[in-house]
Amino acid sequence: ILNVEQSPQSLHVQEGDSTNFTCSFPSSNFYALHWYRWETAKSPEALFVMTLNGDEKKKGRISATLNTKEGYSYLYIKGSQPEDSATYLCAFVQGGKLIFGQGTELSVKP
């Protein structure tokens, strides 16, 4: 199983700040890259599934980009709100299953 790395491990920002974090994955045999948000006491929820190099996805204030040739994806949050506080997980598809990174824990202070 190949590694998926996320950075930073945790992030503390003020309400209104924009922020971004990184997911690094193997650049060979790419199928898809997933992003999930996991709020405390809830289930992980899918944000994006990205399949093509150069893909950009957007959902409200959250967007993501994908570079399969160099093996990274960025997740951006514009104007962070306290309700954005959660752990953000990326996952690389390998052999029909998702291999998750360790997550980036985001805390947004009002």
Add this chain to the structure above:
Amino acid sequence: GAGVSQTPSNKVTEKGKYVELRCDPISGHTALYWYRQSLGQGPEFLIYFQGTGAADDSGLPNDRFFAVRPEGSVSTLKIQRTERGDSAVYLCASSATGSSNEKLFFGSGTQLSVL
């Protein structure tokens, strides 16, 4: 059902005991996944079912762990002779067909504590 349901939500057991964790996926979803998450780590793959059969069980840590999905819907993860290191959140997820570009729908997990 409306979403993926996992029971129990919490399970406390003693070292050496047997436990069963249940997952009820979204109706009609053929793919079902079990993951385990320990503190500070991302979800770790355990096993993946396509219908009734285990398509990939390479993540099961040892032969104390076993999972079934006899009718292609509900799945049970079984852990024999539990050890303290088995303490974790056990997550179940399902997807419609198991295609790599489909998002997974997760349950809220079972928090297993082995004393």
